[in-house]
Amino acid sequence: MRRASGAVFIVRQLLAVWMESMRVTSAGQRGSEAAGQWSADEALQLDLLPSRPLAPLPVLDQRARGTKFIELSVRSVLNTPASTHMGFWSINPYVGCEFGCTYCYARDTHRWVMERRGSWAERQQGSSPLPPWEAFEKEILVKSDVAEVLARTLSPARLAGHPLVIGTATDPYQPAERRFRLTRRILEVLRSYHGLSIEIITKSPLVTRDLDVLQALSRHNEVNVNISLATADPRLARRLELRSPVPAARLRALRRLTAGGIYAGLIVAPIIPGITDDWAGLAQLLEAAKEAGARYVIGSALRLGPAARHRFLPVLEREFPDLYERYRRHYAASDMTSRSYQDALTRRLNALRQAYGFAGDEASSRRRRRLEDSASSATDAAPQPAEQATLL
Numbered sequence: 185m186r187r188a189s190g191a192v193f194i195v196r197q198l199l200a201v202w203m204e205s206m207r208v209t210s211a212g213q214r215g216s217e218a219a220g221q222w223s224a225d226e227a228l229q230l231d232l233l234p235s236r237p238l239a240p241l242p243v244l245d246q247r248a249r250g251t252k253f254i255e256l257s258v259r260s261v262l263n264t265p266a267s268t269h270m271g272f273w274s275i276n277p278y279v280g281c282e283f284g285c286t287y288c289y290a291r292d293t294h295r296w297v298m299e300r301r302g303s304w305a306e307r308q309q310g311s312s313p314l315p316p317w318e319a320f321e322k323e324i325l326v327k328s329d330v331a332e333v334l335a336r337t338l339s340p341a342r343l344a345g346h347p348l349v350i351g352t353a354t355d356p357y358q359p360a361e362r363r364f365r366l367t368r369r370i371l372e373v374l375r376s377y378h379g380l381s382i383e384i385i386t387k388s389p390l391v392t393r394d395l396d397v398l399q400a401l402s403r404h405n406e407v408n409v410n411i412s413l414a415t416a417d418p419r420l421a422r423r424l425e426l427r428s429p430v431p432a433a434r435l436r437a438l439r440r441l442t443a444g445g446i447y448a449g450l451i452v453a454p455i456i457p458g459i460t461d462d463w464a465g466l467a468q469l470l471e472a473a474k475e476a477g478a479r480y481v482i483g484s485a486l487r488l489g490p491a492a493r494h495r496f497l498p499v500l501e502r503e504f505p506d507l508y509e510r511y512r513r514h515y516a517a518s519d520m521t522s523r524s525y526q527d528a529l530t531r532r533l534n535a536l537r538q539a540y541g542f543a544g545d546e547a548s549s550r551r552r553r554r555l556e557d558s559a560s561s562a563t564d565a566a567p568q569p570a571e572q573a574t575l576l
């Protein structure tokens with residue numbers, strides 16, 4: 185129960201910090217968006233960041249599908265709670281993510297790193313013609329020495345009881361991991377410690393490759409693997425997530441993890457209003473999660489900050505034209521769904537958790553409910569399976 189609550193806390197914290205970062209960037213971004221996405225002013229300003237142009241980053245590999253893997257040397261790899269304003273430590277072995285989910289909130293991380301490296305100048309010279317949103321998906325930065333730096337800098341006392349989350353701004357088991365094995369090497373470093381709380385968030389069945397390390401790690405640490413899945417419908421998933429593993433593969437991975445003794449559950453995030461929030465669709469997910477031995481199911485509604493909006497809204501207009509205008513109007517005023525929508529969604533999830541027997545882990549946990557929606561009293565309301573939430 186404590187672990188499930190921790191996972192909910194982490195999801196909510198991730199969303200919160202993303203909201204904060206979007207607020208910080210959006211003020212500076214609005215001017216350039218008004219005049220076109222990348223203005224000359226922005227280029228000049230960003231060129232001030234490095235004192236002189238840095239050497240181009242070495243390309244480690246390039247795939248026929250158009251993805252480049254680029255080496256990024258790092259001096260520190262642990263993000264502190266103070267630096268991220270989250271209640272946990274985090275580590276990301278890659279920057280960018282080939283899965284290319286249209287709603288992804290992490291897109292700006294890649295842009296920030298490239299800007300700090302002075303790569304804006306390279307872009308201007310035409311050596312990197314991809315716009316930032318596409319570079320996030322196709323120019324994957326690989327922190328080759330992440331495990332060595334972690335081994336040098338990790339001190340359990342510094343963690344002070346906070347969880348360490350792997351994969352807050354990238355998928356640690358995206359295709360790059362097959363070749364570079366950085367996430368596995370991180371886990372191997374962590375094996376030499378006792379008493380840590382370690383969380384992994386991924387959409388990829390590749391996590392099961394590391395079942396042996398996860399089992400060894402679980403003997404002396406609290407390990408929690410969160411499989412992320414927004415819908416059980418493969419066609420719907422493909423319209424929203426360009427290259428992510430199919431839902432059945434993720435559910436099989438969840439099954440293998442739980443059968444292997446790993447504490448694992450499902451994160452239904454984001455829940456997309458009018459698209460993946462219907463009772464039948466969510467019920468299908470919870471039923472599949474139960475069959476896969478999930479210890480918990482948690483979920484949260486879509487939030488759309490400026491970077492994700494820029495990528496998601498054109499897809500919505502093409503794929504779900506009936507919803508486009510409602511989304512455009514709603515998310516122009518707020519990054520979040522309405523309070524009434526969130527309350528209705530919470531009631532729906534609670535009812536489904538009860539229906540599928542997740543109550544022992546989740547629904548009875550007052551702490552989880554506090555974390556999931558501290559401002560809502562609606563979680564105590566009776567389940568209303570037929571309720572249709574007012575979406576936007």
Ligand code: SF4
Nearest residue numbers: 281284285288354355
């Ligand atoms: S898998 Fe996660 S990090 Fe990767 S694109 Fe999708 S939401 Fe973003």
